[in-house]
Amino acid sequence: MSKSELFKRYVLFFFSVVLQGTAIACITFANIGTTPISSTNYVLSLHSAFTLGDTTFIFNILLIVLQIMFICIGSEKLKDHISKLIMQIPVCFVFSFMIDLSTNVLEFILPDQISYITSWILVVFGTVLLALAVSLSVTANVAMVPGEYFIKVFHPIVKKSFSFVKTFFDIFLVTAAVILSLFLTGFSAIEGVREGTLFAALCTGPTVHFFIPLCAKLIPYLKGSTSVEPVSSDDTQETQENKTEDTVSDNNKD
Secondary structure, eight states, X not given: OOHHHHHHHHHHHHHHHHHHHHHHHHHHHTTSOOOHHHHHHHHHHHTSSOOHHHHHXXXXXXXXXXXXXXXXXXXXXXXXXXXXXXXXXXXXXXXXXXXXXXXXXXXXXXOSSOOHHHHHHHHHHHXXXXXXXXXXXXXXOSOOOHHHHHHHHHHHHHTOOHHHHHHHHHHHXXXXXXXXXXXXXXXXXXXXXXXXXXXXXXXXHHHHHHHHHHHGGGHHHHHTOSSOOOOOTTTTHXXXXXXXXXXXXXXXXX
């Protein structure tokens, strides 16, 4: 891979991270549930001085630490993962920054109280944007967000498939969000998990599969050639399965 192609792939990847952060903000701002990967972070942000971007950053750094632990526990060598681990740090900054920036923009342009229809428009738009971001990330194929790499490192240790661990991880986060919100509200409300959460979880995956062939048309431009090299769904199955759930399946899609 030439330096020019590598540079363009990294630009595309970080652009996808920007879109993922924006998508998470749109879905969350709708206030009818956020994505599974963001549910626990959102509940914690509601009951602390931290923003959703702050709690997401802390959560992703924790995932990186856990990745290092699991790599050391497993059969792989830490030095083989160093570049992927280091790359996740700027990803954490960009992703968290975009969540807060997009939230601030939405607060500026939209009223404090929005209608239920407006909430659904935000959820649908955010889900489509998240799926596009995931597809661009798969097309770039140079790095992973912390949530994705965590599952990639962890699933061989428990000897379960990537998709199984991903699903379990999402269920765990949503369950944790429900328990936390009940505890922090004195068992009076469930926060962060609603119909929007279910919609994002169910619809992101199929939308990603719609966008993948379209995003594959960018590959010749990345390579600087004229022939189209499609992205194989089989070759990128692990990456897609993780991101389509949050993600954002992921993400933030980490």
